[in-house]
Amino acid sequence: MKKIILSIAVLGTLASCAPTKKEQSKEQTKEEKEVVIKEAVKIDSATVRKHLYTLASDEMEGRKPGTEGMEKATKYIEQEYKRIGLKTFDTLKTYRQNFTHNGIEMSNIIGVLEGKSKKDEYVIVSAHHDHLGMKESGEGDRIFNGANDDASGVVGVLALAEYFAKKGMNERSIVFVCFTAEEMGLVGSKYFGKDIDASKFVAGINLELIAKEPKTGPKTAWLTGFDRSDFGKIIQKNLEGTGYKLFPDPYPKFNLFFRSDNASLARLGVPSHTFSTTPIDIDADYHKVTDEAETLDMGVLTETVKAVAKGTESIINGVDTPTRVVIEE
Numbered sequence: 001m002k003k004i005i006l007s008i009a010v011l012g013t014l015a016s017c018a019p020t021k022k023e024q025s026k027e028q029t030k031e032e033k034e035v036v037i038k039e040a041v042k043i044d045s046a047t048v049r050k051h052l053y054t055l056a057s058d059e060m061e062g063r064k065p066g067t068e069g070m071e072k073a074t075k076y077i078e079q080e081y082k083r084i085g086l087k088t089f090d091t092l093k094t095y096r097q098n099f100t101h102n103g104i105e106m107s108n109i110i111g112v113l114e115g116k117s118k119k120d121e122y123v124i125v126s127a128h129h130d131h132l133g134m135k136e137s138g139e140g141d142r143i144f145n146g147a148n149d150d151a152s153g154v155v156g157v158l159a160l161a162e163y164f165a166k167k168g169m170n171e172r173s174i175v176f177v178c179f180t181a182e183e184m185g186l187v188g189s190k191y192f193g194k195d196i197d198a199s200k201f202v203a204g205i206n207l208e209l210i211a212k213e214p215k216t217g218p219k220t221a222w223l224t225g226f227d228r229s230d231f232g233k234i235i236q237k238n239l240e241g242t243g244y245k246l247f248p249d250p251y252p253k254f255n256l257f258f259r260s261d262n263a264s265l266a267r268l269g270v271p272s273h274t275f276s277t278t279p280i281d282i283d284a285d286y287h288k289v290t291d292e293a294e295t296l297d298m299g300v301l302t303e304t305v306k307a308v309a310k311g312t313e314s315i316i317n318g319v320d321t322p323t324r325v326v327i328e329e
């Protein structure tokens with residue numbers, strides 16, 4: 001394929017002689033743009049790796065709400081929020097939003113980066129830090145590490161928090177949330193949505209399974225509920241010229257828009273969508289004990305986090321406001 005394109009390009013050049021000055025500068029601008037983006041979005045891949053290998057380690061015992069492993073994961077996230085300099089949310093005194101569900105004490109972990117000129121307009125960046133825990137018995141590996149599901153998303157939340165904190169361009173407030181008990185039925189995000197003034201939330205950026213190459217190819221991700229607001233179109237516009245592409249969710253029959261925490265906010269009207277990269281129709285590790293850090297592609301993870309940073313920029317800095325979601329059920 002490449003060869004054919006090359007010879008056509010050569011023919012084209014021969015036929016039309018050298019490109020005009022205008023064409024040349026257009027080309028350069030596009031290349032320059034790519035370089036600028038690569039340099040502008042600094043996400044440290046060593047930190048990304050450290051977050052992932054910590055959260056998906058056996059020590060976290062599959063991060064089931066109410067367990068010691070979950071407490072360890074929670075402490076790690078809190079410690080990172082503190083290092084990054086996030087504030088607590090609303091009336092909360094700590095990063096933990098504590099509640100009890102089915103007799104189990106659990107908590108969402110929330111940190112805020114206050115907006116400069118639009119402090120009362122919130123953009124939420126989220127993932128779920130819980131997973132399935134451990135098999136009660138059996139031989140061999142019993143730990144559901146949940147590296148892709150959804151330690152990868154939490155890594156994204158932490159990396160984006162650090163990135164936006166350093167960049168300091170957020171005119172809107174960014175609310176970073178690690179939701180608990182997603183695997184028990186979006187429990188944490190439903191609790192979070194219960195008492196908020198949804199009209200203040202202008203967008204929801206949820207991250208799920210973002211560390212395997214999608215069927216749409218390298219340097220791509222897909223978005224659930226693409227047609228439910230113009231959020232996806234805004235992201236596509238911001239990614240133009242970066243070489244990274246966002247596609248609508250290729251698995252509409254799986255109903256993924258309603259299967260992750262974005263749904264709890266979308267039901268309140270918030271244009272809240274999930275970014276993902278994983279070919280879940282054929283993924284052998286989904287909800288298996290083999291969902292380990294070693295099965296993931298660190299390049300995909302880091303590139304996706306960068307693309308989300310670049311793609312959401314105009315929403316974070318208050319230029320674009322996506323249309324609201326209307327759900328008729």
Ligand SMILES: [Zn+2]
Binds near residue numbers: 150
């Ligand atoms: Zn998940």
